[in-house]
Amino acid sequence: MISKSLIRRNSGQSIVEALVALGLISIIGLTFAGGMVSLRKTSKASLMASATDRQVNDIAENIKAGVQDYQVNFNYDQTKIDDYLPVDNLPMLWDVGRVAERGNCETCKGSYGYIIQPYEIYRGLYLVTLRMTHESWLPDKFRDYTFVVSAK
Secondary structure (H helix, E strand, O other), X not given: OOOHHHHHHOOOOOHHHHHHHHHHHHHHHHXXXXXXXXXXXXXXXXXXXXXXXXXXXXXXXXXXXXXXXXXXXXXXXXXXXXXHOOHHHOOEEXXXXXXXXXXXXXXXXXXXXXXXXXXXXXXXXXXXXXXXXXXXHOOOOOEEEEEEEEOO
């Protein structure tokens, strides 16, 4: 038989044990919640980077497909790009999965514009400078992408 003194010693949890268990559960929960917040930020940044790359590629492909149909700037002075592409007045708006002309998209958080110049050194090639902005890129005001396309 089990003695009465042994039964008295196994009389449940103490308040200290309960507080330790509660503290451990709280730490695990807070760690999980912090990880979820970090995961959301990372996935948002990844989505924006992917959307930016896709947008740049789409614009480049459209220009490449019909560079002869665009107006070409024959001024070779690269220092004038800020005059041609003012950050506050770029003609097109964009966001993840959206493209519109200025004034036609109230939810778009970015804008873009580009200039096409003949490549001075090589005949039939054009230098395209694409300037893009987006609110999520702060403190950077804009990003410039340059690429070369050929006339068909």
